[in-house]
Amino acid sequence: MPSFARRLIGLLLILTTVGVTAWQTLAVSCSSPVAAGGIPASASGSAP
């Protein structure tokens, strides 16, 4: 495999695995329904 193609595939793999995992983890952390103290938001009394 030519060196350029090998590096391009490697770059794509790193971006799609490390990049996606990192941003997805951040998104999951931000949108998690659990509030501070480990109490789910639905059980904290704000929801009916």
Place this chain on the structure above:
Amino acid sequence: MIRLWLVLATLVAVAALILGVRANLRASRRSRRDAAPRWLQAVLLWLLPLPVLIATTVAMARGLLVPLLGNGLGYGLYLAGAWLIWRGLGAERVEPGRPRIRADWPLKTLGGGLIGLATGITAWLGSGHHPAIAAAFALMAWLGCWLFHGGDRRSNAGMHWLGRRDPSSRARSALVAAEQRIEAIEQASRQIAQPDLRDRLDRIGLLAREILILLEEDPGELPRARRVLGIYLEGVQRVVDRYATTHQRAALGPLDERFRQVLEQIETVFREQRDRLVRRDVMDLDVEIEVLTNQLKREGLI
């Protein structure tokens, strides 16, 4: 919110890809030996996992224990892997005109493994993927590192593996000793005022390093070539030391000329030695060793 993050991540990835490919094309045109550009390696190693650090902070602020542990461990492993790969790239980076002996440990492979592990742990505990999916992420990340940064150029001449020295570790020690001697010569030559003499010493150092690289690739020639390197490098070091000492005492004249002649001869022999190693022709090395030894004895240098 998630969609916004994903769109942002995609934009960053595409921008990095375009810039990287452009820089890569330029780099491959500039030099065949140059690997990927240093800034792109730095971005991939140090900046790409940065959202994991932010996610760790967010998880801590929100009191999420499992994501906190997963993201914290993952980010630590990312940093450790990046450091190993960075060191591995630095060890084999060829400075202009100054080749170096390769690293003992497969730093890039180990670093790639850590980055794969970090990706798997982050995907499992941070993103909440199934362990099998997380393992697939880990495998792909490791493969990506291996393809992008390349494998380690391992030395055949004496390899340390898990703390054990293999039978050719003596060869490795000889190469390392020769490299240290070359560095000492280069350091001493910087203090010499005569530009022509300094240039000649630089050329000798460069040739000696090229010989070391060739010997590392073909350690079969090492036993004989080691004698040449030992005698010649010792000779050069003595010339430099003697020159520095005598130059402080008085203006040289005929002595200056003798130093020049000896260095000229050593440069010629080093060049021939290098060419022979390239051609794999070492038949008359012994004769040459004898000639040079006599010459250095005549000059009172050994």
